[in-house]
Structure formats: C-alpha cells, structure tokens
Amino acid sequence: MNLKPQLPLICLLALIAIVRANDDCAPLRCGNLTIGYPFRLKTQPCNCGDPRFELDCENSTDRVVLIIEQEKFYVQNISYSDYTIRFVDPSLVDTNNCSIPLSSFPLSGSSCDQYMFETTDYQFMYIVNCMTLMESRVYIDASHCINGSGSPSSQQSYFYFLVGRTPPSEFDPSCTAVARVPGDFRNISGLPTSDVYEKLSKGFEMSWRYYNMSCEDDQGFFIVHM
8 A cells, every 4th residue: 555645644634733732832821920831720731831830820810829738829920031930828919808828838858859948048937826915026916907807816816927946935835836938037026017918928939940850750849039
C-alpha cells in the first residue's frame, strides 16, 4: 500500500494537534494577572503547567487564588522575570472586613518538603488567642475594628499579634497560637494595630526559582525578602 499521498495529510493533522495543544496551554488572564508556566489554572488541561503550582480564578471576584495546605490566599502579583509570586490573606483585601487574618502558613524544615522557606530575611509572626486580657507591649491587639468585632468577646477571648521569636518567658499560658504568617515582623512590639495590618496588607513574596533543582518531585516555594 502506497502511503506517500497520505503523508502531507498526516503532517497537517500532526501540526494542527500541536497548535491546539499549545493553544490549550497558552497563558491566561485572570483579573490583572497573567497565568503561565510553571503555574496553571485548574480549568486547563492536565498537561499544562506544573500541578504543584495550580491556581484558581475566582469568578465572583476575578481574583487569582492560591491554596497551600488547604489555606486560601489571594495572589497580588506574579513576576516571571524574578521568579516571585506575592499573595495575601483574603480577609486583608476588604478594608471593611473585621475578621482576623487566620490563614496559617506551613513551616518546612526539610529541603525536600513541598514548600521550602528561607527565613533569613523574614520574621514569622503568630496570631494568638488568649483567654485573658494581655497588657504586655509584645502582645499587639489584633482587633482592627472600632467596635472590636474582630475578637469574639462573647467567648471571653482576645486575639493578639505576637512576634515569632518571643521568648517562652513572655508567652502567657492562657494563649494559644492559631495562625502563623511570614513578613517584615522583626520588631512589632509597641506598634499600633493599624501599622501591623498595613504590613500584612502588603502580602509576602515567595520564589520558585530553585523548585526543580533538587528533590525533583517535592520541592516548591521558598520565601524571599520583600
């Protein structure tokens, strides 16, 4: 059987398949952000992007959503030239929202874990829930609404910001850490609540530059300086 007459048709079909595959994985827009490799939107075909860096485009807000260990964050910016992504707790986007930002961030100690953190330039801050009113300067009131609705007073508990390196002697036994966030929190003692929220609203950056240079299947992000 002579296949020569069919070769041009076969080549054409292969070319169409390649073009369609490239179109399926072409960068997409969500709000003011462009989503491209290594990121992917969950609506794209499985062969697009890296599944470890899956994002979602929230229809109701037109915002890009990143989920890390079941915690939700809004993506503020993606720099493909610098290999950085910046995101923020959703409660900090709405200035009229009195909710406490409780999206806790995972802390990795292994170079082969999914998320790698470089903590040299970052200071982790804890959000703690205390059963008694704290009067120490190291405990910053986390209620940023005038009526104090950010703290569930009906439960007789109070939310505070507490720098991650607070010595054990300063940690009150009536308090429980409920969230952990990275950022420029080296010295927040005595700061007004509004200043801490201003820092939080800027979000924080992570880099994926070295995510595939070791531990091929596991390595993900690491934090970089803001």
